[in-house]
Amino acid sequence: MMSNDRLLIQILLLSLLGASLWVLAPFVSALFWAAVLAFASWPLMRLLTRWLSGRQTVAAAVLTAGWMLLVAVPLVLLGLNMADHLRDLNALIHDLQDAGLPPAPAWLVEIPLIGDWLRDTWRELDEQGTALFDALRPHLGFLGNWLLGRSAQIAGGMIELALSLVLVFFFYRDGPRLSAFVHSVLERLIGRRADHYLELVAATIQRVVNGVIGTAAAQAALAGIGLAIAGVPGVLPLALLTFVLSLIPMGPPLVWIPATVWLVGQEAYGMAIFLAVWGTFVISGVDNVLKPYLISRGGNLPLVVVLLGVFGGILAFGFMGLFLGPTLLAVAYSLLNDWVGKAEEQKAAETGGPVL
Template sequence: MLNNDRLLVQILLLGLLGASLWVLAPFVSALFWAAVLSFASWPLMRGLTRLLNGRQTAAAGLLTLGWIGLVAVPLVMLGFNLAEHVGEVVALFKGYQVTGLPPAPDWLVQIPLVGQSLLGFWQTIDQQGVAFFATLKPYLGQVGNWLLARSAQIGGGVLELALSLVLVFFFYRDGPRLAQFAHSLLDRLIGERAEHYLELVAGTVQRVVNGVIGTAAAQALLALIGFYIAGVPGALILGILTFVLSLIPMGPPLVWIPATAWLFTQGDYGFAVFLGIWGMFVISGVDNILKPYLISRGGNLPLVVVLLGVFGGILAFGFMGLFLGPTLLALAYSLLSDWVANKAPAPEPTLKQPPEDRLG
């Protein structure tokens, strides 16, 4: 017979849980990134707390200020620089409409197979500059709308990042209590396997963080090499910006594409083509190879599962899926492995009873 009081309490608890999730829904992404950031840098938090004689709040404040200086300040500087260069690009485009293109570079005609065709195309644009740019106006409007939409998304991401940097302070300060709460909750739900799955989630998230940071460092180094070869000024600053922007989707092109455009405006067409190819196939291309390898390294997941987790997670959840995808597949893979390994034992064969002694 149902206990009506207990059923009512369960319904009220479910309703309270649903209402709480509804309240937190607008902040899920910021909470997620704050949790990942604090988890990835927890060894720093532990060491800084020891250095400050156990003052956990002071250590959390210092680390949060460090993240603001490392992440937020370069993004604000990049936003101001992009705003300045937009005006320069617009003025350059209007100048081409009036005066036409500059003379074609000597190396253009020397390109095998297509050099003469490219030279003829360049001269055609130069001779029919006004008409050509007039035909481009509708497409430029579409490109402008696309850039406006991307700018709105980037602006929303920056605001979300700012909120994450505020929330990470509380994750640092209250981290041990939150970890104990998560352990107690899982222990209540799944019993003795709680420790195993907590270690599984922690290990997967740590490998994903290592993969993201390692890939960002590799992209920054490759970008720095490309900027030095092409002679772009401020190569070191641009390399640091590449590292910061590598932590978000499609971040590195926000650095090497403006640098390539700047080389074109200076007349360094050869280095501009080199940097464009280097950026597309080397700087941005390494992300699709190195990141899955680093995430799968040291874990018990096959590489194909990691690849599906990374790319499928991004398609399903956005950039959060970079962490959620591999973690969810790791949990599912571990659960299925446990289920297969702990299969029920085969029933013991029954012994035949000897026939009754009819004479007995």
């Protein structure tokens, strides 16, 4: 009878747990990002709490307000910047439809070997401009739908980001209690190895955060260099905006692509080509090299495991996979090492030989 009662209690607890997860499912992503942000900035929270004489709630409110200002202002600037560039792009398309292409730039004709061919191609495009726009018109609807879908996706991401910034206050305020609760649960599940795996997860997330922030700083610096060389105004605000947008997938192109379009509108075609190449292969390309290196630096994981964790995690879980992928592989790698180590210890004990 006691066994049946215990089984019934376990079923009820599992059902309650499943129902709770179902309720929290729409907020999983926002909770995840709030937890990562709170963990990454916890040293700052600890310092601010000390300055405020231990008033943790006030420190949490101040730090949360700071994050809102830090994130909200660049996003507003981005919206204004994108609106201006879209108006410029629309005006440029209408000008091309009405007046055609401007005369071919002198530097284009002076390119060795292919200069004459480029000039003739430019002239043909100018002469066939109307036919070209007529041919492209059926595809503009698909482009509009794609842009609409991306806009809806970005809007959903903004709402999720706003919710994360609200939830991070509670992670700051209740961080120690949450940490103690997680430690108690893991200790109940896996015993004395709970501290080891908590440290492993914390170290992996910290390295990922360092990789993300370090890569964002590098992309911001490279964007500033490219924009300055191309002669785009407002280099410093655009570089800061690149830093913020580097924290999301495909963020930096939201800065250098409108800047390239602006250069085309100013008839600076050479600098537009330079900025497009610089943005594609340098600003955006550094993300694929620097981020895995910084994440793997200082850890015991092999670089190939980190690479698989980063890229496989993104493919499997979206941007959350940037943190989940390496963390899951780190825990799995450690579990396998523990399992192999125990097997070797057991074998050595049976044979009386040393453990290698």
